[in-house]
Amino acid sequence: MNSFSAEGVILKRRNLGEADKLVTVFTRSRGKIKTLAKGVRKVNSRRAGSLEILNHVKIFLHETKSWPILTEVETKGNFNNIKEDLSKLSLTYLLFELVDQFLTEEQESPFVFDLLVSTLVAIDNSPSLEKAKVFATNFQLKFLSQVGYLPQLQNCVVCDQQIQPETNFLAPYLGGLVDKTCSREVLLSRSLSLEAIKTLRFLIKTPFEEIYKLSLEKKLLKELFDVLNFYTVFFLEKDLNSPRFTLAVEKLYH
Numbered sequence: 001m002n003s004f005s006a007e008g009v010i011l012k013r014r015n016l017g018e019a020d021k022l023v024t025v026f027t028r029s030r031g032k033i034k035t036l037a038k039g040v041r042k043v044n045s046r047r048a049g050s051l052e053i054l055n056h057v058k059i060f061l062h063e064t065k066s067w068p069i070l071t072e073v074e075t076k077g078n079f080n081n082i083k084e085d086l087s088k089l090s091l092t093y094l095l096f097e098l099v100d101q102f103l104t105e106e107q108e109s110p111f112v113f114d115l116l117v118s119t120l121v122a123i124d125n126s127p128s129l130e131k132a133k134v135f136a137t138n139f140q141l142k143f144l145s146q147v148g149y150l151p152q153l154q155n156c157v158v159c160d161q162q163i164q165p166e167t168n169f170l171a172p173y174l175g176g177l178v179d180k181t182c183s184r185e186v187l188l189s190r191s192l193s194l195e196a197i198k199t200l201r202f203l204i205k206t207p208f209e210e211i212y213k214l215s216l217e218k219k220l221l222k223e224l225f226d227v228l229n230f231y232t233v234f235f236l237e238k239d240l241n242s243p244r245f246t247l248a249v250e251k252l253y254h
């Protein structure tokens with residue numbers, strides 16, 4: 001059997017048997033994988049701390065017929081500022097939900113991985129929650145684009161006319177914006193202000209390094225958050241957010 005190593009971020013863990021854990025890691029080279037960490041729940045296990053959710057790690061694995069066995073783990077980053085701040089933590093879990101629910105196992109996506117790590121670093125270093133939310137929104141939009149669900153923001157998806165600079169409507173099942181006239185025929189849509197439309201267009205074409213300079217108002221951040229979740233949930237069979245964090249995230253924006 002082969003051994004291999006991978007850079008990854010720990011998304012989830014669950015107990016298995018007396019002393020083991022099954023750890024879900026989103027890796028750069030192999031996508032999302034599950035690995036068996038044997039004996040990590042024993043008191044003296046030196047690996048236990050390295051396997052905390054959120055950690056950026058390098059893992060060494062030994063392939064088996066079932067889950068690969070974790071043989072070693074090195075911590076590259078542990079994002080302690082996020083772990084110590086419930087608001088930042090809730091935001092981060094929302095991003096993890098996206099990665100976990102949209103990407104299938106072993107569907108590799110180095111772009112999403114790099115975007116995720118950059119976003120975690122940025123949220124960890126964010127001086128304010130508002131700033132952290134800008135990075136979370138940026139992640140959400142660019143993630144949707146990578147998995148093929150970027151909403152059409154230039155032309156009406158019903159009549160193909162150019163979107164006018166006013167409030168329009170976002171219709172998930174049509175894949176983008178619908179103008180005022182056509183919105184009368186569309187059942188499931190959510191209004192989107194001109195400012196929000198402009199912000200989404202700006203985010204999608206702006207490289208990560210320049211997002212640092214952007215600051216957005218609370219009200220706009222909430223609008224973007226609501227509408228992106230409305231849009232995203234449509235493509236998932238179940239709601240976003242593990243129930244545990246739904247409330248926490250709700251509180252962030254209300």
Ligand SMILES: [Zn+2]
Nearest residue numbers: 156159179182
């Ligand atoms: Zn139209």
